[in-house]
Each structure stands twice: as structure tokens, then as C-alpha cells.
Amino acid sequence: MLADHAQAMHRVCFGAEPSDADLELLGSRERWLVYRDLVRNRLNHVIRVALARTKHAIGEDAFARVVDEWFSIGSPKTRYLRHVPGELTEFAIPIWQRTEAPWVADLAGYEITAWDVRHGPPNPTPTHEFAFDRKPVLATAVKVLHLAYPVQNKPTSDAGYAPEPTILCLYRDKNHKPIPRKLNPLAADLLDTWRTTDQTVAESVQQVAAAHNTQIGPDFIEKLSTLIADFIQRGIILGGHSPTL
């Protein structure tokens, strides 16, 4: 039966050790081990490209053990090869939080966020210019990341990173590269509000400023204007939509 055949192929390709019974069912031990290598090599390649710094930090053997464990209990649910590293990371980060240096999980999170931003969906097309009485239209490939360690920088010593709470906005620049930009907590909340709600800019600014106990005075307005101008210049803010859209 084709279904039995397919299940055996899956176990041979992703199982910790292919069983003799499966290899016998499929017909050729040597040649099906070729398939096992081909399947795993392709996935390993894209995972290692996406998480190059994490792999370097952990070491090849420890990294490979986690990837092999993921293969054996799950393997990719996505049809998109570019999403495979993200699926692996969902599985691996909780393990690395227990087994590796405390900053490794942040590094893996940073790398996979940068990967997602690089390969994220196309941008929407705004219907209007940016304005305070409109909903802001943001680039699709924008993510806010809260880190305990500044892993966007090179490590300060062989031991890795000293703790330093950091909020980053990662966005895709005009050359399609993921770029980190530091944010303060209020700016991060503002950006998150713009990404996740239908509020106008004016409404969201009032709400976020209130949540941070910040008065909206001339100094605040000046800093907000600078922030918005910077976001527009970087392509993080694309324009606006009418509130009715």
C-alpha cells in the first residue's frame, strides 16, 4: 500500500535510526540511506544558513544533536523551505534555554527574526500619505524584539554577552537586508500598537503615552516627529490608510 510505503519513507528519512524493517519494505538499504542523506542535508543547509551565529556559539555537535532530535520527533510541517529554520527554532530555543549560555536563546531569536524579516511577505500599498488622523501603514517585514542581551552586536568577550536589556526593531531595508534599530520602550509599544490595532496615529499615541505616564508636550511631540521621520526614511512606515478602511 502506498500509505505504508510513504510512512516508511518518512521514518527512514527522519527517524533517529532507520529500522531494518522499513529499509526492507522499501527495498534497498544502501539507496534509501542516500535519500536520508539528501533530505537531511538540504534541511540542514538552510537551517545552518539561517542560524549561522547560533551554530557557531553552540558548536557543531550540540547544534546537530538538537536538529536531529527535531527531525526524529517532528520534521517540517511547512512546504516553504525558508520557513524550516523557524520551525526548528520553535523547538530548539526552549532546549537551548536549559542547556546553553543564557544569551544563546536571545541570539537564536535574533537570527531567526532577521531571517523572517529578510524573507517576509511583500509590503502593502498605502492609499494615502502618513497623517495623524489616519491608520499608519507599516512595512510587512517589521518585527519588534525584546532581548536580555545585546546579541545584535559582536560579543564583547569569548564568554559571550553581559546582560543589557535591549529592544530592537528589525526591518528590511531597500537592499532587502534585515537591519536592527534600537527602540526605547515607548517607541516599541507604539510600533507594536501600529502593527496590531486599527487605531489612527493620534489615538495610538495618546493611548501609549498614557500607558507610559508620559505627558504629550512640545518635547514629546518633537521626539515623536523625529521618530516618525526616521521610520518613514527607513521604509518602516509606508504611508496611511483612511480610518474607515
Next chain:
Amino acid sequence: MTRDVAGIGLGLRHDLATELLERHPKSVAWVEIHPENYIDRGGRYQEMLELAREDWPVVTHGLSTCLGSVEPFDASYLKELGAFLKDLEIPWHSEHLCLGGVDDRFFHDLLPLPFTDEAAQIASKRLTEVRDAIGIPLALENVSYYAPQGPDGLAEADFVVEVLERADAKLLLDVNNIYVNGRNFDFDPKAYIDRIPAERVVQIHVAGHFVRDDGVRIDTHGEPVPNEVYELLDYALRKVGPVPVLLERDNNVPPLDELLSEVDELWKIYRNATWADDAG
């Protein structure tokens, strides 16, 4: 409305796209893309496709529809694929006659189906389902395989023809895959091509392959096209006529000029075999 696709095309791959799109060589008549690399993806891939479409007709070649899988299709993906393909004005879409996943898990490789009546029935039914869902003609591609088949199945060419006829489908004939399989399993590639109904062939793939130390040939798309594959292309074109031919190169991508030399060689074969005088 669709755009005409004829002559020699090249796979639009990230590693060669910058030079290809800047130089726009006249010998490349069209390009092929894998939809999975472009659907819902912005950035460089979106830009590559937009630039390519300004200059060339585009043909699509799927990697993940998995004609041989036993689980129901992901209807949302087929809808997304159909919408993506509709925008591209393509004359047909193609998918591999293989097993790409099981239990909603993907191999990200093209695993062989057993050449059985059951597999032919499943694949032809699924091919019809995909064709109906995307609303565009769908061709299947014969794949390479490395593990021997069981004793109770069909010959590979008979299996492919069985699926084609059951689904009344078109064929993307991969001559490198036929050559690789012929060498790995000791059959005559020309006899395989003789078995294929010529009128079903809408496109041909050509590529190089890797020969392991033990002699097993692996369809890597990472080596230059060997002379034996060029010869098989000539043989196939004389049978099926001037269908478009794609040079596939996905790994070990060399400088563009090396690929264009192969494209020139393909044009020579194409013109000699078909008497075609398309631009190129």
C-alpha cells in the same frame, strides 16, 4: 491571456539572478520559477520576479504539491497557488510525479513513488484535482530515483504514461532524469522516450548530475550538462518537436557566461533537431 514560451529558457535562481537580470542575455528566451520560492514573499525574490517579468515570459514549476501523497490537498494552498499563477500569465504549470510529504510533513525533496497501479490511480486523481483547483493546464514531470522498485510494479515509462492517460495530462519531459535513471537501473533512455506520447510533451528539462564514486548518479542540478544528456535531448526533440527547453542549474552555480555557453549549445541542438528559427 498567456505569454508565448518558446526556445531555450533558464531557471531564475537567486545565485545567478543579479547578473542575469542586469545583462538580460538575448539567448535566454524565457525563465522558470518555483512558486514556493515566491508566494507571499517580498524582498529580493519579489524584486527578481518583477524584473524578470519585464523582459521574459515566465513558466512555473512546483515543488510541493506532491502528486503522489495520500492525504487530502491543503485547499488553502491550492487557492493561493492558483491566484499566484493567474497573475503570471503562464501557459501551463508543472509539478513532479513523486511523493513530497506524508501526514502533513514535507520531505523538501522528491521521493519516488512505487510504480504500481495504486500509485498511478492516486497520482492521476490528484493531478486532476490540482488542475481543476488552479484553473491552468498542468503538466507532470518524470523524476529521477535512486532506489530499485519492487518486482510487481510497472516499468517507469509505462507508469508515467499510465498517469498521463488516466488524467489526460501534459508532460514536462526531463531528459536528464531519464538518463540518470537509465544509467542507475540499466535501461535504454531512448526506448523510454519512444514510449512517451509525443503530443503530450509541452516542455523539456535539461540538467547535469553528479556521479558518486560507486557510480550511482544523483540528479543534483549542480554539474554541467554531459554530452549524453545533450544527445538524449536531440533525440527527444526530434520526436516531440519544438517544445521549450529549460536549462536547470540550482547548485554549484557557475559564472553566467558558463551557463550561457550551455544555453548556446542547447540552441544549436534545438535548431538542428526541430528546424526552428525562433530568436536566440
